[in-house]
Amino acid sequence: MNLLQSIALGASLMAATSAFASVKVGDTAPDFTLKGADGKSYSLKSFAGKKVVLEWTNPGCPFVQKFYSAGEMQRLQSANTSNDVVWLSINSGAAGKQGAMDAAGASALVAEAKATPTAYLLDGAGSVGKSYGAKTTPHMYVIDPQGKIAYMGAIDSNPSADSADIKGATNYVVAALDSLNSGKPVANASTQPYGCSVKY
Amino acid sequence: MRCLLAIALWATAATASAQAVRADHLTAELRASVLSIEPGGTFDLALRFDHDEHWHSYWHNPGDTGLATKLKLTLPEGFSAGELEFPAPERINVGDLVNFGYEGRIQLLTSVRAPANLQPGEQIEIKAAASWLVCREECIPGRAQWTLSLVSAAAAEPSASASEIAAARALLPLQERVAASFANVGSGFQLTLATAPSIPQVFPLTQQLVHNRAPSSRVDGAQSHFNFARSEEFDALPAQAEFLIVPGAGRRPYFVAAQTSSAPIAASTPAAQSGSASVNLLSALALALLGGMILNLMPCVFPVLSLKALSFASLSGLERRTAVIDGLAYTLGVVSSFVALAALLLVLRAAGQAVGWGFQLQNPLINGVLAYLFFAMGLSLLGAVQFGSSIMGFGQSLTEGHGARAAFFTGVLACVVASPCTAPFMGTALGYAVTQPAPLALLVFAVLGFGLALPMLILSLIPKLSSLLPKPGAWMEVFKQMLAFPLFLTAIWLLWVVGRQSSLDAVALLLIGLVALAFALWLKDLQPTQTAGRAARLIGLTLGFVSAGACLYALTSAPTERERVSANSDSMPYSAASLASLRAARTPVLINMTADWCLTCKVNERVALKSEVFRAALERNGVQYMKGDWTHYDAEITEFLAQYKRNGVPLYVFFPATGEPRVLPQVLTPQLVADVLSGQP
Numbered sequence: 001m002n003l004l005q006s007i008a009l010g011a012s013l014m015a016a017t018s019a020f021a022s023v024k025v026g027d028t029a030p031d032f033t034l035k036g037a038d039g040k041s042y043s044l045k046s047f048a049g050k051k052v053v054l055e056w057t058n059p060g061c062p063f064v065q066k067f068y069s070a071g072e073m074q075r076l077q078s079a080n081t082s083n084d085v086v087w088l089s090i091n092s093g094a095a096g097k098q099g100a101m102d103a104a105g106a107s108a109l110v111a112e113a114k115a116t117p118t119a120y121l122l123d124g125a126g127s128v129g130k131s132y133g134a135k136t137t138p139h140m141y142v143i144d145p146q147g148k149i150a151y152m153g154a155i156d157s158n159p160s161a162d163s164a165d166i167k168g169a170t171n172y173v174v175a176a177l178d179s180l181n182s183g184k185p186v187a188n189a190s191t192q193p194y195g196c197s198v199k200y
Numbered sequence: 201m202r203c204l205l206a207i208a209l210w211a212t213a214a215t216a217s218a219q220a221v222r223a224d225h226l227t228a229e230l231r232a233s234v235l236s237i238e239p240g241g242t243f244d245l246a247l248r249f250d251h252d253e254h255w256h257s258y259w260h261n262p263g264d265t266g267l268a269t270k271l272k273l274t275l276p277e278g279f280s281a282g283e284l285e286f287p288a289p290e291r292i293n294v295g296d297l298v299n300f301g302y303e304g305r306i307q308l309l310t311s312v313r314a315p316a317n318l319q320p321g322e323q324i325e326i327k328a329a330a331s332w333l334v335c336r337e338e339c340i341p342g343r344a345q346w347t348l349s350l351v352s353a354a355a356a357e358p359s360a361s362a363s364e365i366a367a368a369r370a371l372l373p374l375q376e377r378v379a380a381s382f383a384n385v386g387s388g389f390q391l392t393l394a395t396a397p398s399i400p401q402v403f404p405l406t407q408q409l410v411h412n413r414a415p416s417s418r419v420d421g422a423q424s425h426f427n428f429a430r431s432e433e434f435d436a437l438p439a440q441a442e443f444l445i446v447p448g449a450g451r452r453p454y455f456v457a458a459q460t461s462s463a464p465i466a467a468s469t470p471a472a473q474s475g476s477a478s479v480n481l482l483s484a485l486a487l488a489l490l491g492g493m494i495l496n497l498m499p500c501v502f503p504v505l506s507l508k509a510l511s512f513a514s515l516s517g518l519e520r521r522t523a524v525i526d527g528l529a530y531t532l533g534v535v536s537s538f539v540a541l542a543a544l545l546l547v548l549r550a551a552g553q554a555v556g557w558g559f560q561l562q563n564p565l566i567n568g569v570l571a572y573l574f575f576a577m578g579l580s581l582l583g584a585v586q587f588g589s590s591i592m593g594f595g596q597s598l599t600e601g602h603g604a605r606a607a608f609f610t611g612v613l614a615c616v617v618a619s620p621c622t623a624p625f626m627g628t629a630l631g632y633a634v635t636q637p638a639p640l641a642l643l644v645f646a647v648l649g650f651g652l653a654l655p656m657l658i659l660s661l662i663p664k665l666s667s668l669l670p671k672p673g674a675w676m677e678v679f680k681q682m683l684a685f686p687l688f689l690t691a692i693w694l695l696w697v698v699g700r701q702s703s704l705d706a707v708a709l710l711l712i713g714l715v716a717l718a719f720a721l722w723l724k725d726l727q728p729t730q731t732a733g734r735a736a737r738l739i740g741l742t743l744g745f746v747s748a749g750a751c752l753y754a755l756t757s758a759p760t761e762r763e764r765v766s767a768n769s770d771s772m773p774y775s776a777a778s779l780a781s782l783r784a785a786r787t788p789v790l791i792n793m794t795a796d797w798c799l800t801c802k803v804n805e806r807v808a809l810k811s812e813v814f815r816a817a818l819e820r821n822g823v824q825y826m827k828g829d830w831t832h833y834d835a836e837i838t839e840f841l842a843q844y845k846r847n848g849v850p851l852y853v854f855f856p857a858t859g860e861p862r863v864l865p866q867v868l869t870p871q872l873v874a875d876v877l878s879g880q881p
Contacts, residue, residue: 162341197295
C-alpha cells in the first residue's frame with residue numbers, strides 16, 4: 001500500500017516536474033514573450049544588447065512586501081531603468097493562487113505601488129518561471145548585453161522578511177550590474193534565493 | 201501596495217517561565233528548564249511551536265524557499281548562550297520545491313550558562329525575541345518577544361517544563377562533526393558513510409551544493425553511498441560539505457563534515473574502479489550499450505533469447521520482411537520497458553524513497569513472481585507444458601510465434617527476465633544515470649535497453665548473418681530442453697533472495713506455490729472426455745492457480761528482512777572505521793567477536809545475546825550491537841583482539857557513550873549483559 005501511495009505521489013510529482021528546468025550562470029537566457037499589465041507584448045529578444053533584470057514577484061508574499069513597503073524595489077527600478085537597464089517584473093502565480101493577477105489588477109497594483117519597471121509581465125501558465133527555474137519571490141536574474149545569465153539568486157545578502165534588514169545587506173543585483181558596467185567579472189554570480197515559493 | 205508587511209504579532213510577556221503567544225498559524229511559547237539558576241550552572245531555553253495543521257516552519261537550511269527560525273536573546277552581564285539548536289527536520293514538498301522544516305509540535309533549544317559569581321537571590325531577566333516564517337503554500341512571517349524573570353539560588357530548581365525540555369534535548373543532533381567522504385560523481389556528488397542497520401535520512405546543511413531532494417542510496421558492504429544531483433544554485437565547491445544524518449530507530453541524529461575534493465570519482469563498481477576515473481554522458485552511454493549487449497549472455501536472458509535467435513535461421517524469402525518488423529517491434533518492446541522501469545525509479549526517488557537500480561528486486565513479491573515466471577518458462581522449454589499462442593510472448597509463442605505484437609512482448613519479457621541480472625559496465629552507467637536530470641537518466645536506460653535488443657535487431661536486419669547460425673534440426677529440441685536448466689537455477693537464486701529478504705517460511709510458501717503452479721499447468725493440457733473428468737480438471741486447475749496466487753499473496757504479510765533484523769539480532773558487522781564513527785557520534789557500542797566454530801561463542805549468543813532481555817537493553821540504552829565474525833581470518837578483527845591482548849574469541853567489549861571501554865567476562869548471562877549496557881558496575 002505504501003509503495004502504491006508513493007507511486008501515486010511520485011507520478012503527480014513527475015507530472016509537475018516535467019517542465020521545470022533551470023538555467024546556469026553563463027547560459028543563454030531563454031527567450032520568452034509575455035503580455036504586460038499594459039496589454040502590450042514583451043519579448044526578451046527585443047531587448048538584445050541591453051542589460052536586463054528579471055524580478056520574480058508576488059504582491060501577496062511578505063518577502064516581496066519587504067522591498068515594496070520600504071520603497072526599495074521602486075528605487076532600484078527607477079534608478080536602473082533611467083540608466084538604460086531593462087527591468088522586467090514577472091508574476092508567475094497561477095490563476096486562483098495567492099498574488100495571481102490579471103492585466104487590470106496588475107496595472108492598478110503597479111500604479112498604487114508607484115513601481116516603475118520597464119514592464120510588469122504576467123506568466124500565469126508559469127512556463128517562463130519554470131524555464132528559468134525561478135523558485136522564490138523575489139528571485140532575481142541579471143542578463144548581460146550578450147543575452148547570457150550574469151547573475152541569479154537572492155536579491156540581497158540578508159535572508160529576512162523584515163524591511164529593517166535591507167539596510168546593511170549587500171544587494172547582489174546592484175553589485176552584478178556594477179560589475180557589468182565596469183567590465184569586471186560578477187562576484188557571487190549564483191546565490192541561494194530566499195523568499196516565498198513561486199505559486200505555480 | 202494595498203497590503204503592507206503583515207507582522208504577525210508583537211507580544212510582550214513577563215512571567216517566571218512559560219507564556220504562549222498565539223500568532224498566525226502557530227502558537228509560540230518560550231520556556232526555561234529551571235525556575236532558579238545556580239551560579240555557574242547551565243540551563244535550556246526552549247522555543248516551542250505548535251503549528252496549525254498543514255503549516256510548517258523551517259530548519260537551519262530552509263531548503264529551496266523559506267526562512268530559518270531565529271531567536272535573539274538579551275542576557276544579563278556574564279551570561280552566555282549557545283547557538284539555537286534544531287531537531288531533525290523533514291522534507292516538505294511544495295510542488296517542485298523541497299523544503300526542510302517542521303509540522304506539528306517542535307522545540308528549538310538554546311543552552312544558557314550562568315556566571316560563577318552569581319549572588320543567590322538575584323533577579324535574572326532574560327529577554328528573548330523570536331522571528332520565524334510559517335508557510336502552507338503562502339507564507340506569513342511572525343515574531344514574538346518574551347521577558348523571563350528567573351531568580352538565582354544556591355541550587356537550581358527545575359521548572360515544570362524541565363522534563364519535556366530534557367526529552368527534546370535527548371532528540372537533538374549531536375553538535376560535533378563526524379568525518380565523512382564527499383566527492384564529485386558524474387555531474388553530481390556522492391557522500392559516503394559507514395553502513396548503519398537502517399538507511400538514514402540525509403539533509404544538506406551546506407547550501408548551494410547538492411539538490412535538496414532525498415539522495416539515492418546504495419549499500420556496499422561496510423560503506424553506504426548517497427548520491428545527490430548538483431544544486432541548481434551551485435556556484436563553487438565550498439571547502440567543507442556538512443550534512444545532518446538521521447539514522448532513525450531511536451538513534452541520535454548527528455552532523456558530518458566532509459572535506460570536499462574536486463577530483464571526481466566514478467560510481468564505485470569493480471568495472472569503474474579498473475576503468476577510467478570519470479564518467480561523462482558519452483562514456484556512460486557507451487557503457488550502457490556495452491552492458492546491455494553483454495546482458496544477452498547472462499543466464500537469465502540467454503536461454504530465452506537464443507531460441508528466438510535460432511528461429512531466424514529457419515526463415516527465408518517472404519518471411520524475411522516479417523523478421524525485420526519483428527526485430528524492430530522487439531527493440532521497441534525492450535527499450536520502452538527499460539524506460540518505463542527507469543521512469544518508475546525516478547518517480548519513486550522524486551517521492552523521497554531512497555531507491556537505486558535493482559529496487560524492484562528489493563520486494564520479495566516481485567522476486568516470487570519472477571521465480572514463478574522462470575520456473576514456468578523452464579517447464580515450457582522442457583516440453584512438460586504447452587503454452588498456447590494466446591499467452592503473449594511466452595513459451596512457444598516466444599520462441600516460435602511471429603507478428604509484431606508478439607515480438608513487442610518478447611521485448612517486454614526480455615526486460616523482465618533481464619532485471620535480476622547485472623552485466624559488467626551496467627553499474628557504472630546506471631550509477632551515473634541516477635545522479636542526472638530525468639531526461640539524461642532516461643536516455644541512459646533507453647540505451648541500455650537498446651544494447652540488450654541490438655544483437656537480435658542485427659540478426660533480423662541482416663539476413664546473411666542468420667546463415668551463420670547453425671541449421672535447424674532435431675538437435676534444437678535437445679538444445680531447447682537443455683536451456684531449461686539455467687532458468688531453474690535462476691528461479692532457485694530468486695528463492696534464495698526471498699529467503700534472505702524474509703524467512704525460510706516464505707521460501708517454503710513459494711515452493712508450495714511452484715508445485716501448485718506446475719500442477720495447474722500439467723492439468724491444463726489434459727483433455728478428459730467424460731463430464732466428471734472435465735469438472736475435476738476445472739476444479740483442480742482453479743485450485744492450482746489460486747493456491748499459487750495465494751502463496752504469493754502470503755509473502756506480502758511475511759516479515760521483511762529489516763523488520764526481522766530489528767526484531768532479532770540488530771547487529772552490524774565489525775569494522776574499525778564504523779566503530780570509530782559510532783564512537784565519534786557518542787553512540788554506545790557492544791562488540792561481540794565470534795566465530796562459527798567457537799562453541800562458547802555460540803552458547804553465549806544462544807543464552808544471552810539472543811534473549812529478549814538483551815534486545816530490550818540494547819533498545820533502551822540506544823546501544824549499537826556490532827559483531828565481528830572470525831570464522832575465517834580477518835586482519836581487522838585480529839588487530840582488535842590484540843588490543844585487548846587476546847588471540848582468540850570470544851571477546852565482548854562494551855564502549856559506553858563516554859568513558860573507558862569495558863571487557864565483559866567470557867561466559868555471559870542475559871542479566872549481566874543488560875546491567876553492563878545500562879552502565880551499572
